[in-house]
Amino acid sequence: MSLTPDQFRKGAMGGLVPSPSPFLTPRPERRRADSRGPDWFFNRQDRDKEVNVQVLLRCRPLSEDEQKMNVSRVISCNELKREVTVLQNVANKQVDRVFTFDKVFGPKAQQRTIYDQAIAPIVNEVLDGFNCTVFAYGQTGTGKTYTMEGGMRNKGGDLPAEAGVIPRAVRQIFDTLEAQNADYSMKVTFLELYNEEITDLLAPEESSRYAEDRQRKPISLMEDGKGCVIVRGLEEEAVYSANEIYTLLERGAAKRRTADTLLNKRSSRSHSVFSITVHIKESAVGDEELIKCGKLNLVDLAGSENISRSGAREGRAREAGEINKSLLTLGRVISALVEHSAHIPYRDSKLTRLLRDSLGGKTKTCIIATISPSAHSLEETLSTLDYAYRAKNIKNRPEANQKMSKAVLLKDLYLEIERMKEDVRAARDKNGIYIPHERFVQEEAEKKARMEKIEQLENDLNLSEKQSNKYHELYLTEQEQRLDLESVLKDCKVNLEKTRKELLDLQENHRAAILTLKEKEFIISKLLCSESSLIERAKELRSDLQHASEDINSLFAKLDDKDKMEAENRSIVLTFGSRLDQRLKDLHKTILGSVSQQHQQLRCMEEHAHSFLASKCDVRE
Numbered sequence: 001m002s003l004t005p006d007q008f009r010k011g012a013m014g015g016l017v018p019s020p021s022p023f024l025t026p027r028p029e030r031r032r033a034d035s036r037g038p039d040w041f042f043n044r045q046d047r048d049k050e051v052n053v054q055v056l057l058r059c060r061p062l063s064e065d066e067q068k069m070n071v072s073r074v075i076s077c078n079e080l081k082r083e084v085t086v087l088q089n090v091a092n093k094q095v096d097r098v099f100t101f102d103k104v105f106g107p108k109a110q111q112r113t114i115y116d117q118a119i120a121p122i123v124n125e126v127l128d129g130f131n132c133t134v135f136a137y138g139q140t141g142t143g144k145t146y147t148m149e150g151g152m153r154n155k156g157g158d159l160p161a162e163a164g165v166i167p168r169a170v171r172q173i174f175d176t177l178e179a180q181n182a183d184y185s186m187k188v189t190f191l192e193l194y195n196e197e198i199t200d201l202l203a204p205e206e207s208s209r210y211a212e213d214r215q216r217k218p219i220s221l222m223e224d225g226k227g228c229v230i231v232r233g234l235e236e237e238a239v240y241s242a243n244e245i246y247t248l249l250e251r252g253a254a255k256r257r258t259a260d261t262l263l264n265k266r267s268s269r270s271h272s273v274f275s276i277t278v279h280i281k282e283s284a285v286g287d288e289e290l291i292k293c294g295k296l297n298l299v300d301l302a303g304s305e306n307i308s309r310s311g312a313r314e315g316r317a318r319e320a321g322e323i324n325k326s327l328l329t330l331g332r333v334i335s336a337l338v339e340h341s342a343h344i345p346y347r348d349s350k351l352t353r354l355l356r357d358s359l360g361g362k363t364k365t366c367i368i369a370t371i372s373p374s375a376h377s378l379e380e381t382l383s384t385l386d387y388a389y390r391a392k393n394i395k396n397r398p399e400a401n402q403k404m405s406k407a408v409l410l411k412d413l414y415l416e417i418e419r420m421k422e423d424v425r426a427a428r429d430k431n432g433i434y435i436p437h438e439r440f441v442q443e444e445a446e447k448k449a450r451m452e453k454i455e456q457l458e459n460d461l462n463l464s465e466k467q468s469n470k471y472h473e474l475y476l477t478e479q480e481q482r483l484d485l486e487s488v489l490k491d492c493k494v495n496l497e498k499t500r501k502e503l504l505d506l507q508e509n510h511r512a513a514i515l516t517l518k519e520k521e522f523i524i525s526k527l528l529c530s531e532s533s534l535i536e537r538a539k540e541l542r543s544d545l546q547h548a549s550e551d552i553n554s555l556f557a558k559l560d561d562k563d564k565m566e567a568e569n570r571s572i573v574l575t576f577g578s579r580l581d582q583r584l585k586d587l588h589k590t591i592l593g594s595v596s597q598q599h600q601q602l603r604c605m606e607e608h609a610h611s612f613l614a615s616k617c618d619v620r621e
């Protein structure tokens with residue numbers, strides 16, 4: 001999409017608009033300070049090196065309808081960590097997915113914040129002579145147009161809070177150039193790509209002659225042989241103030257094809273590319289005055305959509321199919337770039353041809369991926385996140401546009417003016433001839449060359465047709481194979497579902513088994529502990545037992561000794577008893593003898609006492 005300074009000189013985008021001087025710098029009263037932000041987008045030291053495409057993610061808030069329906073949110077944004085988390089519940093399990101981007105803006109992010117943090121540095125690069133592209137990608141109704149356009153201007157001419165990237169970029173460019181007091185010129189183009197056809201959104205409609213011209217000369221894409229794409233027949237409007245651009249934008253935006261779908265009341269059905277080219281005079285080096293040229297492409301892609309969910313039918317379904325097809329090609333280009341494939345399928349759609357330099361080329365590119373937080377859009381959100389995440393790996397090799405000398409630019413412009421003047425003169429003077437003779441001859445020669453080319457192309461076409469027939473047959477067999485594969489896939493899906501359920505059961509069993517195993521392990525460890533303590537105890541008991549048996553042995557020996565002693569004692573006692581009996585008998589006899597002796601003696605004594613007493617009584621008497 002971007003053009004080299006050479007192409008600008010040749011008027012590749014429809015020819016330069018004649019102006020008395022290339023620098024018709026507007027001088028508005030109001031001037032603002034230089035608003036350059038931090039140079040995050042492109043480090044100055046890294047120039048001429050490969051840089052990755054910057055990918056920002058923006059999640060819109062839930063719409064009023066979604067809030068009324070109590071739709072649950074499945075997206076959480078961490079702006080500090082630059083992470084987006086998708087909260088998913090698969091088979092009653094929380095399986096969250098986290099994506100990291102260069103910048104993340106949550107539902108509360110304001111238009112101004114996004115612009116200041118992410119886009120302002122890119123616009124500064126444009127003013128430094130680079131070509132830059134910002135494009136919004138996302139599911140339908142996620143806020144691409146809101147992010148890129150938003151509100152254009154208030155009645156007073158100021159930007160409203162909801163002004164998007166385009167009006168803010170326009171304002172920044174004018175403000176910066178004014179603050180630098182620079183000499184500059186600016187041109188804009190605004191095109192729409194609808195069903196693989198390009199329309200000029202800035203072309204005046206009422207001019208019937210122009211409309212005829214346009215019919216004869218449709219806007220086409222051409223390659224310049226150096227890999228750059230030229231949009232032929234597109235009008236470039238010279239602009240001198242931000243308000244002029246806003247008017248053009250409003251005019252163009254009103255012409256964009258929109259439709260009411262189930263997902264968005266005003267859904268853009270086409271891709272739009274708004275480009276601003278700015279030529280800035282640099283301070284003179286020696287005698288030569290140099291002019292640097294930068295270009296900013298602001299692309300609002302049509303929304304990727306699920307046709308059944310967006311409610312697209314008949315014509316709309318075809319339209320959605322075309323949108324999805326071009327976005328699919330964009331996806332294939334991104335994949336091929338990321339995988340460093342030898343062939344990048346840029347030529348498969350006009351969208352990818354237009355964005356060619358922005359993807360893997362010399363342009364600095366920033367993608368704003370937009371998503372919805374709603375659970376209903378989960379599938380599309382995941383697809384956008386995957387798409388954007390892959391795009392982070394695309395590497396571009398930005399190069400500043402070569403500076404032109406003012407003299408060369410002026411010469412080119414004057415040549416162009418002269419050519420146009422000649423056309424006008426020939427049309428006015430000559431009857432029936434509308435171009436000068438020289439050009440007629442030249443164009444005849446060109447026509448002849450073109451006829452030869454056409455012949456050659458026809459031959460090529462025949463060849464291609466044969467090939468295409470072959471491919472068609474191949475396609476048909478592949479379709480059949482696809483159908484077979486689809487039925488196999490269906491079976492596989494059913495099996496997968498069954499296996500998934502079995503897996504879940506197995507997982508459940510596995511978890512229970514692990515729990516039992518743990519319990520058993522615990523019991524075994526406890527058993528081992530008690531076993532070792534039992535062994536200890538048994539050892540102690542054995543030694544006690546040994547001691548006890550020794551004690552019993554000695555006890556038995558003692559008992560034997562005791563028995564022996566008792567037997568001895570018993571015989572001693574017996575002999576003692578018999579001796580004692582004998583002695584006692586003897587004693588008894590002796591006592592009995594002495595008792596009878598005593599009795600005799602006592603009788604004798606009594607007889608003596610009686611005789612004594614009788615003698616005494618006799619005496620006394």
Ligand SMILES: Nc1ncnc2c1ncn2[C@@H]1O[C@H](COP(=O)(O)OP(=O)(O)OP(=O)(O)O)[C@@H](O)[C@H]1O
Nearest residue numbers: 060061140141142143144145146264267268302303
């Ligand atoms: N960040 C946001 N804050 C507030 N409202 C928003 C935001 N993003 C989108 N909207 C609103 O959501 C609706 C859809 O937005 P928009 O038309 O920009 O979506 P889109 O992605 O361009 O859709 P399509 O691809 O269908 O054109 C609009 O009413 C818009 O105002």
